[in-house]
Amino acid sequence: MASAVHHxxxxxxxxxxxxxxxxxxxxxxxxxxPPGETPRDVTIVDGVSLTLxxxxxxxxxxxxxxxxxTIGLSAMAYGRGGVRITGGEVILNGxxxxxxxxxxxxxxxxAEVCYVAQSxxxxxxxxxxLMDQVVEAAILHGSATRAEAEQRAKHLFxxxxxxNPDTIGDRYPHQVSGGQLQRVMTAMALCSEPDxxxxxxxxxxxxxxxxxDVLAAIKDAIRDTGVAALYITHDLAVVAQVxxxxxxxxxxxxxxxxxxxxxxxxxxxEYTNALVSVHHIEHEEHAPTANPILxxxxxxxxxxxxxxxxxxxxxxxxxxxxxxxVVGESGSGKSTLARAITGLLPPEQxxxxxxxxxxxxxxxxxxxxxxxxxxxxxxxxxxxxxxxQTVGTIIGRPLEFYFGIKGRERxxxxxxxxxxIEMGKGFVDRYPAELxxxxxxxxxxxxxxxxxxxxIICDEVTSALDPLVAHGILELLLGLQKxxxxxxxxITHDLAxxxxxxxxxxxxxxxxxVRYGPKSRVLTPPFDAYTDLLLSSVPEMEIGWLEKAIKGRxxxxxxx
Amino acid sequence: xxxxxxxxxxxxxxxxxxxxxxxxxxxxxxGDVAASxxxxxxxPQSLANLRExxxxxxxxxxRYFRWLGGILTGDLxxxxxxxxxxxxxxGPRLWNTLFLAFWTAVVAIPLAxxxxxxxxxxxxxxxxxxxxxxxxxxxxxxxxxxxxxLIFFFAVKMQWFPSISTVYDGxxxxxxxRAIVLPGTALLLVVLAHMMRMTRAxxxxxxxxxxxxxxxxxxxxxxxxxxxxxFPNAIAPIVNVVMLNLAFLVVGVVVVEVIFVYPGMGQxxxxxxxxxxxPVVQAVGLIFAAVYISLNIVADxxxxxxxxxxxxxx
Numbered sequence: 001m002a003s004a005v006h007h008x009x010x011x012x013x014x015x016x017x018x019x020x021x022x023x024x025x026x027x028x029x030x031x032x033x034p035p036g037e038t039p040r041d042v043t044i045v046d047g048v049s050l051t052l053x054x055x056x057x058x059x060x061x062x063x064x065x066x067x068x069x070t071i072g073l074s075a076m077a078y079g080r081g082g083v084r085i086t087g088g089e090v091i092l093n094g095x096x097x098x099x100x101x102x103x104x105x106x107x108x109x110x111a112e113v114c115y116v117a118q119s120x121x122x123x124x125x126x127x128x129x130l131m132d133q134v135v136e137a138a139i140l141h142g143s144a145t146r147a148e149a150e151q152r153a154k155h156l157f158x159x160x161x162x163x164n165p166d167t168i169g170d171r172y173p174h175q176v177s178g179g180q181l182q183r184v185m186t187a188m189a190l191c192s193e194p195d196x197x198x199x200x201x202x203x204x205x206x207x208x209x210x211x212x213d214v215l216a217a218i219k220d221a222i223r224d225t226g227v228a229a230l231y232i233t234h235d236l237a238v239v240a241q242v243x244x245x246x247x248x249x250x251x252x253x254x255x256x257x258x259x260x261x262x263x264x265x266x267x268x269x270e271y272t273n274a275l276v277s278v279h280h281i282e283h284e285e286h287a288p289t290a291n292p293i294l295x296x297x298x299x300x301x302x303x304x305x306x307x308x309x310x311x312x313x314x315x316x317x318x319x320x321x322x323x324x325x326v327v328g329e330s331g332s333g334k335s336t337l338a339r340a341i342t343g344l345l346p347p348e349q350x351x352x353x354x355x356x357x358x359x360x361x362x363x364x365x366x367x368x369x370x371x372x373x374x375x376x377x378x379x380x381x382x383x384x385x386x387x388x389q390t391v392g393t394i395i396g397r398p399l400e401f402y403f404g405i406k407g408r409e410r411x412x413x414x415x416x417x418x419x420x421i422e423m424g425k426g427f428v429d430r431y432p433a434e435l436x437x438x439x440x441x442x443x444x445x446x447x448x449x450x451x452x453x454x455x456i457i458c459d460e461v462t463s464a465l466d467p468l469v470a471h472g473i474l475e476l477l478l479g480l481q482k483x484x485x486x487x488x489x490x491i492t493h494d495l496a497x498x499x500x501x502x503x504x505x506x507x508x509x510x511x512x513x514v515r516y517g518p519k520s521r522v523l524t525p526p527f528d529a530y531t532d533l534l535l536s537s538v539p540e541m542e543i544g545w546l547e548k549a550i551k552g553r554x555x556x557x558x559x560x
Numbered sequence: 561x562x563x564x565x566x567x568x569x570x571x572x573x574x575x576x577x578x579x580x581x582x583x584x585x586x587x588x589x590x591g592d593v594a595a596s597x598x599x600x601x602x603x604p605q606s607l608a609n610l611r612e613x614x615x616x617x618x619x620x621x622x623r624y625f626r627w628l629g630g631i632l633t634g635d636l637x638x639x640x641x642x643x644x645x646x647x648x649x650x651g652p653r654l655w656n657t658l659f660l661a662f663w664t665a666v667v668a669i670p671l672a673x674x675x676x677x678x679x680x681x682x683x684x685x686x687x688x689x690x691x692x693x694x695x696x697x698x699x700x701x702x703x704x705x706x707x708x709x710l711i712f713f714f715a716v717k718m719q720w721f722p723s724i725s726t727v728y729d730g731x732x733x734x735x736x737x738r739a740i741v742l743p744g745t746a747l748l749l750v751v752l753a754h755m756m757r758m759t760r761a762x763x764x765x766x767x768x769x770x771x772x773x774x775x776x777x778x779x780x781x782x783x784x785x786x787x788x789x790x791f792p793n794a795i796a797p798i799v800n801v802v803m804l805n806l807a808f809l810v811v812g813v814v815v816v817e818v819i820f821v822y823p824g825m826g827q828x829x830x831x832x833x834x835x836x837x838x839p840v841v842q843a844v845g846l847i848f849a850a851v852y853i854s855l856n857i858v859a860d861x862x863x864x865x866x867x868x869x870x871x872x873x874x
Contacts (some may be wrong), residue, residue: 077776110778122770126868127792137778172868 009268009435010257011245014053019095020195020228021052021075027087028070028079028252044070044083045252054195057222057229059239059260060362061275061465062249064437065284068232071249072198075112075230076077077105082558102103110137114189118201122180124173131169133382134188143192156187159224160217167270179210183217188227197222199231203238207329207493208537213240214548215539238274238538240264248272274468276541279326281474281500285519288504291356292317292452293487294374299350301340308337311347312511317504318455321485325502325519327492333511334491338457341489342376355454372402375448379460381440387434391418391443398450417446421476440471440474449480457489462497474500499523507531562868564861571857579631583624586838610747614640627839629845635748639832646843650828653775654847656727657817657824661809663737664751669802676759676798677791680767681782692760693803695753706821707746714742722784743820747813751805757802762794764816769793796863804861 014544028045039188045067052058060068068081074090077097089096114137117123122293123260124133135149145150150169155167160183170556173181189197202218203211205438219242226389234240239246239260246263248255248271256269267273294317301311311333317322326334339345341352352359355373360366378384385394395414399405405413415425421442432440443463448456458477478501482486490501498505505522507515509530515522527535536549565698595602611617615626629639675695679688715723721769725739759836766772767790775789814826821827825844830841864870 078772080776108779108780109776110780115774115777116769117774119770123774125771125775125789125793127789127866133774136775147782155616172872174869175872328633 005335011259018053019051020054021050021230022091023048023071023074023088023352024091025049026071026074026085026090028067028074029078030081034298041337045074047088047250048249049088049256050257051080052196052230053228054336055228055251056245057231057247058375059243060230060232060249061234061236061239061246062255063234063468064247065251066249067252068234068249068337069200070252072200072232073115075196075198076109076115078109085467090178107141110194110223111141111143111192111293111342112194113196113198114192114329116182116197116199116202119205120185120202121173121205121239123185124181128172129169130171130176130184131463132512134169134184134191134204134292137188138192140297141192144253149191152193153187153191155222157184159221160184161213162187162377167177177210179214182214183491184207186214186218186221186477190221190227193225195228195376197227197229199229199233201233204233204235208539209329209533210496211238211539211550212537213544216546218242219546221461235539236264237541237545239540243537248275253310261543264543281471281478283478283500283502286319286322286503288322288518289318289319291320292353293316293320293355294489295353296341297351299340299347299352301336301345301347303345306347308510313512314350314508314513316506316513316516317420318487318489319455319503320487321481321486322503323481323490323501324504324506325490325492325498326499326506326508327495328508329534332508334493335459336487336511337508338376338430338491339457342374342457360555367404372451373396374457375445375453375455376450376457376459377448377461377464378440381437381444381461381464384431385440387432389431390428391430391432391435394432394443395446395450398447402451413450415449420449420480422447436469437465438472441465441473443475445476445480449484451485452484453486455487455489457491459491460493463492463494470497477501490540495535507534563864567857567860567864568874569598571853575850575853578853579628579715580624581845582842582845583620583627583848586842587620598675627842631700631843634674634800635807639837639840641832641837646764650843650847652729653823653825653828656822657813657826659727659736660740660743660747660813660822660824661806663740664747664809665806667744667747668755668805669753671748672755672802673759673798675752675756675787677786679756679760680763680786680790691756695756698792699753701749701774703750704815704819706749707816710742710746711752711819723820725822727823740822742814743813746816746819748807750812751808755798755801755805758796758813759794761791762797762801766793769838792866796865803855804864807852807855810851817874 023200026045026048027043028313029041030041030044032042033039048067048071050058062068067480070080073080074085075092077085077090077100083099090098092108097105100108117285124130131153132361134153135144137147138144138149139146153169154165157168161170162180162183168176168180168184176184186202199218200474202449203214206214215238222242224518229242231239231242236246245258246260247257248263248269250271256263256267256272263272264276267276296317297315297553299311299314300309302309309312309463313384314333314337315322316326316337320518323460326337328334336345340347343359343361343366346361346363354370359370392411392414395417396410399410399413414428418427422443423439423485427435432443435443462473464474474497480486488501490498492498502519504518505516506513515528515531522531523535535555536552539545565748594607594614594616598606598610600702627637634647636650639646639649642649675691679691711723714720721742722739723742725743727736727739730738748774763786767786768835772785772789775785780788813824814830816822817824817826818830826848829841829844830846
């Protein structure tokens with residue numbers, strides 16, 4: 001790859017009368033507080049320049065830490081946390097907003113530039129009605145009277161196809177669903193009739209089936225109002241649907257910037273190419289064997305013995321050394337199935353057979369070998385580890401607990417395990433806080449492996465990771481499976497991940513398994529309505545995919 | 561609604577439990593009421609007679625229910641030492657204590673919340689540091705020390721206010737207010753710091769929220785953000801600490817009342833503890849408990865009402 005100051009082909013500059021945003025040589029720094037060291041300043045964004053014409057959409061893409069959100073917020077002269085803009089110019093509507101002072105900045109925020117956050121659920125004030133929050137900025141900046149602003153908001157609610165557009169504003173944030181809230185937030189941004197909206201991962205926290213509707217609503221609203229947008233995301237397939245141009249960032253520097261078609265079809269930089277082609281692991285499916293390692297039969301479960309069953313009559317088999325992927329949207333019961341199998345939520349009915357013996361439903365009645373042979377890895381690796389223990393202690397603990405291995409032998413085993421997860425024994429004395437997200441997840445994998453399990457339950461283990469890092473974790477898991485002959489129950493909402501790792505698939509919807517079988521059969525038409533919706537909602541890196549997918553749907557998604 | 565009813569029912573139940581505890585506690589105390597009334601010269605015969613008359617020979621549970629039944633009908637019993645009806649003696653004193661507490665609260669609560677808001681607005685700046693430093697100093701000083709300082713400067717040196725806060729029936733209202741300025745100030749300094757610091761902490765906690773960032777990105781001013789977006793979400797913890805301090809104003813005044821010779825409940829309690837007058841101690845204890853529990857119920861109800869999720873279910 002080219003050096004720090006490499007030449008990048010940039011799209012032609014917009015005509016002066018069309019130019020809305022002109023960021024020149026932006027430099028942003030932040031003070032970091034590494035554990036046990038003195039605070040120091042790090043550069044988050046280094047010499048990035050961009051231009052945006054009126055009514056156009058520029059996608060900013062990159063892994064976490066690429067500086068994309070930071071650049072987006074600089075268009076509002078805002079630095080989150082301890083972040084400071086230390087150099088460059090941000091010229092909006094012909095003036096440098098970094099030099100307008102506090103009052104000048106306040107006048108432009110919520111008027112000329114508006115913001116749509118990743119989690120609308122957190123970004124709305126729980127104490128106020130939606131309407132009061134949607135019209136707040138428009139009234140504050142005097143762009144409308146209250147009556148006009150409410151009229152405008154209702155019009156926008158309708159445009160964003162929210163249900164009951166005339167009354168939804170009377171509701172409180174907790175009274176509407178996540179997908180709806182994200183659209184209300186878009187309406188809130190549009191209500192001030194700004195020149196620019198910064199969308200900061202607006203669909204990342206949503207289920208795929210909900211994401212597609214929100215994405216379509218945002219796209220229509222951008223087109224109809226003629227607002228310009230910076231669209232920040234880590235998902236290239238998503239950004240390809242809404243952007244005119246895409247800018248790829250890495251470590252706070254520009255990698256590549258071009259038209260959407262060029263970036264996804266003819267990437268010029270190696271890194272962009274890696275991003276475009278990340279999801280493809282060829283995984284040959286194994287056929288079921290005679291004896292499953294784990295067999296769940298007619299599992300029915302409810303929380304607190306309540307009348308609402310979160311699992312209804314679920315039956316699945318997992319075969320030795322193979323992977324069963326459980327897919328579904330949030331609330332479908334896939335994590336609950338894991339809790340039932342581990343005994344954390346004892347099922348009301350049904351039985352679980354594991355390695356030839358029947359597991360007792362309740363956790364406290366299970367033997368130590370039952371516990372040892374069934375391990376679990378979680379989505380949030382950093383909260384699944386004790387932050388005050390070193391990597392060596394974390395991985396060594398199951399060795400002591402299950403096998404009584406101590407001293408040199410234990411250290412020896414820990415070193416072997418670290419080798420297996422491709423990290424090396426230099427990490428023995430590190431604390432979790434000193435590791436990257438992918439390394440933390442690797443340590444959790446090593447901890448699970450240390451128990452010599454027959455089955456590992458992986459609950460969304462790659463969901464919090466960047467695509468390239470997640471890719472590495474999946475390859476590691478597949479390699480370990482081959483070496484150790486361990487079976488996986490792989491819970492995920494990401495169908496691309498499923499395709500790369502599964503031997504068989506169970507599709508869950510509202511507590512039931514709606515489709516189950518070997519991967520090849522589950523992913524071959526004809527589909528049931530829900531599986532069809534799920535599959536057709538996965539964004540594809542194809543311009544025009546969104547419109548095609550919406551048109552071809554047979555079933556409305558549940559999040560609406 | 562059901563939640564609120566639950567809280568109230570719990571409070572009443574708690575009050576009964578406290579009454580049993582108070583009764584049991586006074587039974588465990590060493591010493592004999594009859595002996596302390598009659599003194600050392602008492603003959604065994606006169607002691608026995610007095611015990612019979614006071615009903616001290618009945619089993620404890622009968623005495624408890626007799627006492628409880630009296631309270632429920634408004635009869636707090638008779639003071640052993642003075643032979644006066646407790647309810648009639650206590651009435652005006654309770655009124656005086658509430659008078660002092662009320663006017664202290666009227667000044668303290670808005671002032672504490674305002675200072676808390678200012679500290680957040682100018683956080684980590686000189687204004688915040690000054691407010692916090694002053695608050696810390698006033699909490700660290702015990703109230704009797706503050707009381708004597710106030711008397712020394714404002715009563716003895718400047719002679720602005722009386723050093724003894726006498727109030728009596730028929731005293732003109734403004735005179736009364738003048739009389740309680742010094743004890744009120746002493747109490748104010750004790751409760752102000754706690755309330756102010758908790759207000760600051762509660763609002764600062766909310767200021768980390770994503771919706772505060774949303775407000776900032778709408779171009780709202782700092783003060784508008786704190787007032788409109790942070791404060792409504794910090795109400796529950798603030799109300800809690802305010803109620804705790806209100807309870808202190810009623811229950812914790814004992815020392816301050818004694819210093820300023822203020823004719824309130826605290827002084828009355830201290831007098832009768834010294835004389836081992838069990839019915840008075842029980843009655844005052846129960847009133848303090850009732851104040852404490854009911855203010856806590858108010859705090860609970862306020863938190864329920866402040867939570868939009870409970871007010872507006874899905």
